[in-house]
Amino acid sequence: MxxxxxxxxxxxxxxxxxxxxxxxxxxxxTACLIIAMNEGRIDxxxxxxxxxxxxxxxxxxxxxxxxxxxxxxxxRTVAILWSGNEHNGKFLxxxxxxxxxxxxxxxxxxxxxxxWVPRSELRALWSPSFDALRAIVARLTPIAHVLLMSTxxxxxxxxxxxxxxxxxxxxxxxxxxxxxxxxxxxxxEETRVALWRILRDLLREVAEAGGATFVPVPPxxxxxxxxxxxxxxxxxxxxxxxxxxxxxxxxxxHYSSLQAAR
Amino acid sequence: MTEHPYKSQPDRAFWSRSVSRNxxxxxxxxxxEPLLRYDDHIVSAGSCFASNVIPWLASxxxxxxxxxxxxxxxxxxxxxxxxxNFSAAYGNIYTARQLRQLxxxxxxxFHPVEDRWHIGxxxxxxxxxxxxxxxxxxxxxxxxxxxxxxxxxEAFASATIVLLTLGLTEAWVSLxxxxxxxxxxxxxxxxxxxxxxxxxxxxxxxVRDDLFAFVAQLRSINPACRVIITVSPVPxxxxxxxxxxxxxxxxxxxxLRVAAGEVAAALDDVIYFxxxxxxxxxxAPGDYYAEDKRDVTPEGVSAVMNAxxxxxxxxxxxxxxxxxxVATAAPVTIESxxxxxxxxxxxxxxxxDR
Numbered sequence: 001m002x003x004x005x006x007x008x009x010x011x012x013x014x015x016x017x018x019x020x021x022x023x024x025x026x027x028x029x030t031a032c033l034i035i036a037m038n039e040g041r042i043d044x045x046x047x048x049x050x051x052x053x054x055x056x057x058x059x060x061x062x063x064x065x066x067x068x069x070x071x072x073x074x075x076r077t078v079a080i081l082w083s084g085n086e087h088n089g090k091f092l093x094x095x096x097x098x099x100x101x102x103x104x105x106x107x108x109x110x111x112x113x114x115x116w117v118p119r120s121e122l123r124a125l126w127s128p129s130f131d132a133l134r135a136i137v138a139r140l141t142p143i144a145h146v147l148l149m150s151t152x153x154x155x156x157x158x159x160x161x162x163x164x165x166x167x168x169x170x171x172x173x174x175x176x177x178x179x180x181x182x183x184x185x186x187x188x189e190e191t192r193v194a195l196w197r198i199l200r201d202l203l204r205e206v207a208e209a210g211g212a213t214f215v216p217v218p219p220x221x222x223x224x225x226x227x228x229x230x231x232x233x234x235x236x237x238x239x240x241x242x243x244x245x246x247x248x249x250x251x252x253x254h255y256s257s258l259q260a261a262r
Numbered sequence: 263m264t265e266h267p268y269k270s271q272p273d274r275a276f277w278s279r280s281v282s283r284n285x286x287x288x289x290x291x292x293x294x295e296p297l298l299r300y301d302d303h304i305v306s307a308g309s310c311f312a313s314n315v316i317p318w319l320a321s322x323x324x325x326x327x328x329x330x331x332x333x334x335x336x337x338x339x340x341x342x343x344x345x346x347n348f349s350a351a352y353g354n355i356y357t358a359r360q361l362r363q364l365x366x367x368x369x370x371x372f373h374p375v376e377d378r379w380h381i382g383x384x385x386x387x388x389x390x391x392x393x394x395x396x397x398x399x400x401x402x403x404x405x406x407x408x409x410x411x412x413x414x415x416e417a418f419a420s421a422t423i424v425l426l427t428l429g430l431t432e433a434w435v436s437l438x439x440x441x442x443x444x445x446x447x448x449x450x451x452x453x454x455x456x457x458x459x460x461x462x463x464x465x466x467x468x469v470r471d472d473l474f475a476f477v478a479q480l481r482s483i484n485p486a487c488r489v490i491i492t493v494s495p496v497p498x499x500x501x502x503x504x505x506x507x508x509x510x511x512x513x514x515x516x517x518l519r520v521a522a523g524e525v526a527a528a529l530d531d532v533i534y535f536x537x538x539x540x541x542x543x544x545x546a547p548g549d550y551y552a553e554d555k556r557d558v559t560p561e562g563v564s565a566v567m568n569a570x571x572x573x574x575x576x577x578x579x580x581x582x583x584x585x586x587x588v589a590t591a592a593p594v595t596i597e598s599x600x601x602x603x604x605x606x607x608x609x610x611x612x613x614x615d616r
Contacts, residue, residue, distance in 0.1 A: 089333065089605035093597040099333050102402040116405050117333055120384065121395035125337055164604070173603040177596050185598075237604055 012060070012068040015051040016044035022256050024053040025069040026081030026219035028059035029239065031149045033081075036245030047253060066136050073144040077256045079215070081248075082133045082203060084151025085238050086126050092160070092237065094185035103194035106226065113188060116200065122198050130206050137210035146212035147252060147260045150200050151242040153222045154192040155233060163237045168238075193226035215255045218247045271590040282612050285545045287565050288572035290536050296421065297490060297535065298574035303327050305349040305421035307364075309356050309429025311494040311537070311558065313347035318567040322576045327421055330413035335598050336519060343392040343450075348415040351410060353390055353444065356430040358521070360432035360442040364389070364476050368415035379452045380405055388443050391451035419483045427537070428518040429454035429494040432502055432510070446502075461502045463513075468564035477529055490532040491522040495541035515542075537566045 014020070015034050024033050033051050037044050044050065052069045054060050069078065098114035101122065133148075139147045155163075164170050164181065174181055187195075200216075207214035221244055222228055234242040275280040275291055276551040292298070298304060304319060305327045306312050319326045329415050330350040333340065345351045355361045366372035385403040390410075397403035418424065426567030434446040437460045448454035464472075473491070480487055493515060501510035517530040519538060526534035543563045 085605045089602045090598050092601040093606055095335055095597050097333070102399070104399055104401070106403075109348065116402075116409050117336065117407060118395040119402060121332075121336055124395060125336060125572060135295070151470055167604075168605050174600060177594070177600055179461050181599060 010156055011055045012052060013055050014072060015053060017048045017050050019048065020050035021070050021075060021131050022049040022079065022252060023050050023052055023069070024045050024078045024079040024081065024149075024252065025065075025072075025078075025110050026149075027052075027061075027083050027085075028123075029081045031057060031059070031250060032152075032234065032240050032242060032245030033040055035242035036249055039242040039246070041242060041246030042249045047249075049249065049253070064160070070136070070139050070143075073140055075144065077145040077147060077250045077259065078140055079135070079149050079225040079256075080133070081149045081151055083129065084199065086129060087154070087192060087201055090125075091187050091192065091195055096185045098187075099191075101191055101194040103190070103197060105197060106190055108195055109188065109190055113191070119198060120194065123202060126199060126202060130188070130202055133206055134210060135205075137206060137212050141211045145256070146207075146210070147215050147255055147259070148203055148207040148212050149215045149248060150203060150217045150253060152232075152244060153217060153226055155229050156191065156227050156230065157186045158228060159228075159233050160237055162234060167236070188223075189225060189227055197226070213255055213259055215251055218251045221247055281543070281545050287540055288569040291569060291573050293533075293573045296389035296573065296578070297533065298324060300324065302422045302577055303420055304423055304425060305417050306425040306427070307348055307352065307355050307361060308425075308427030308492075309494040309496065310344060310354050311429070311496050311563075312425070312427035312492075313344050313354070314563045314567065315425060315570075316347065318571065322571055322574070324574075324576065327417050329417040329420070332412060340394065344396045345390065345393060348444070349421075350413040351390065351393075352414060353392065354429070356444060357433045358428060358463060358469045358476065358518075359433065359435075359440075360389075360444060361426065362472045362476040362479070363442055364414060364446060365418060365476060369410045369479065369483060371479070372441075374436065375438040376436045376441060376458065377407075379447075381451060386451045388441075391443070391445060391447075393495045415483065415609060418480055418487070419488050421484060423490065424480065424486040425490045425492070427492045427494050428469070428522060429496065430498065431469065431514040431517045432498065433462050433464065434502075435462050436451060448453065463503060463519065465515045466520040468522075470519055470524050473521060473525040474529075477525070477532060486531075488533070489529075489596055490533050490535050491526060492535045493518045493522055493538035495538045495550075495558055495562070499556070513575055535570065537570075540566050542567055 001232045012022070014194055024030060029052055030051060034053060034057070036042055037051070044047060052072050054065070072078075100109045100113045100115065101117055101119060102108070137146055137148070164184070171181055174184065180235075204209060204214040206212070221232055230245070230249075232240045236243040273284070280286075298319075300547070303325050304314050304587050318324050323612070327349045330341070331346060343351045343353055350370070355364060363372055363374075367374070374388075376388060376534055378400070379388055379391075383398055385398065385501055386396050387393060387407060389527055421566065426495065432593060435442050437458055443459075446454060447459050451466045480489070488557065497511040498514060501507045503510050505513070515538060522534050526532045541558055546565075547561070549559055550565065552559050
């Protein structure tokens with residue numbers, strides 16, 4: 001994970017209660033928990049919650065961050081929001097040729113959406129990206145209750161297009177690759193949901209294998225097609241907002257209390 | 263007084279003149295027309311020896327039909343065995359019965375009873391048991407298998423010539439309906455059950471009839487398709503008979519050779535190509551087999567492919583319009599790269615997935 005060696009390491013800190021019983025941490029999707037706190041959607045002191053994150057809010061990518069999270073977790077419940085953007089990072093834009101993925105929870109797209117790609121092939125693509133999480137879970141489970149929180153489901157094409165249309169960085173990158181933004185095709189919503197569910201299942205399996213508890217996305221956060229509700233959109237391509245963060249806090253507290261009751 | 267028939271035979275009919283000396287590999291095939299033409303669409307199937315043809319055809323500028331393969335964005339994940347070495351992802355096909363049944367399944371004429379194995383969380387194709395990425399549910403298996411069989415049908419339907427390499431006579435079959443598995447259940451995947459699985463060593467008549475049936479089915483969807491039949495020079499890795507493996511190999515290859523010859527003699531546009539003889543004949547140098555006396559070396563493969571290409575019309579006659587170029591997929595998808603940059607801009611952890 002130490003891939004940004006040229007960037008000075010940001011200091012890490014706990015946002016929220018100074019002696020929390022529940023510590024949340026992880027990659028960029030963790031930020032919505034801090035936003036929820038700042039928006040007053042959770043009383044961090046009353047609930048004795050905190051978020052371990054970088055002081056400058058730049059999503060952590062270093063081993064040092066995970067060492068810090070492990071230090072903060074002893075004797076507590078720790079919730080990890082791991083990555084969760086692999087599906088966007090490779091397949092946000094429609095592939096050429098397009099492809100379909102069978103989704104046992106979704107609809108079957110027609111042949112105009114391309115050939116079927118085995119789910120196991122996509123699992124093979126992404127499973128190695130969970131190896132580092134497996135190692136972190138192995139460090140944490142002897143000293144803490146560990147929750148692995150599923151990351152936000154995909155957004156509708158309308159929301160993605162709206163985010164891209166106002167994103168100068170994307171427009172620049174697209175131009176570099178010879179793309180006119182009007183030409184771009186977003187991967188169908190059904191396929192992006194299917195891909196996200198594969199990642200979700202991999203996360204669940206890491207939890208089950210490592211003695212952690214998998215925490216699903218609150219059902220109230222997505223529609224019948226599995227897409228993030230528009231009111232939970234943070235305005236970019238991938239992230240959810242503070243309202244969603246508040247829902248995740250409720251979900252984490254619920255699962256934390258279930259775990260404590262065992 | 264009439265001369266006896268041998269008097270008019272060419273040199274190639276005499277061992278002393280064409281094998282003992284002056285052996286020319288590309289004189290061995292009995293050819294009246296080019297085996298392969300510059301405008302052919304070539305499909306191949308058969309044992310592992312058959313998988314050697316693709317690079318040779320490509321280097322010769324010939325068009326090898328590929329109707330099934332990995333998505334370009336996932337190609338780097340790799341595949342097992344020979345599933346990427348043929349026109350569709352059927353892998354090695356060792357027996358004529360397996361070949362016949364494959365095409366029958368592709369056109370909907372055969373539906374094996376034992377069509378899937380549930381192994382752990384996966385659903386394994388008994389006819390492609392080594393696939394690296396199997397289905398994970400019955401419904402996904404149905405979708406993936408239907409897609410595969412359509413790719414098989416499309417390959418054979420679009421070919422102008424099919425290159426077959428016969429490998430074995432020994433096979434393991436489903437006792438329910440005779441469906442032939444490419445490997446004994448329990449070896450690559452699955453579980454051997456003597457109540458469900460049986461051994462069969464095909465006779466020359468059976469192989470011949472299977473080849474007749476295959477060609478008939480092929481021409482039902484592609485009437486003008488030509489066929490080249492070869493016999494693999496690769497010996498059996500093991501026999502399930504009570505014979506020594508050397509004896510079992512001789513039987514198997516002799517049966518295949520007889521059947522191939524009979525079918526080629528009986529059917530128009532079916533040609534026997536003597537790959538087996540070029541590698542195994544007494545004229546063959548000692549370096550055509552590797553130290554294990556089983557694997558054919560690159561030198562042996564070259565001898566066969568050179569003879570094939572020498573009897574082909576790789577280049578069009580002068581003045582002939584060139585065939586339309588065949589579209590190939592881009593090896594790297596711009597869509598993946600741009601997707602990555604977008605996600606990377608929003609969340610640094612995507613860097614970890616590079």
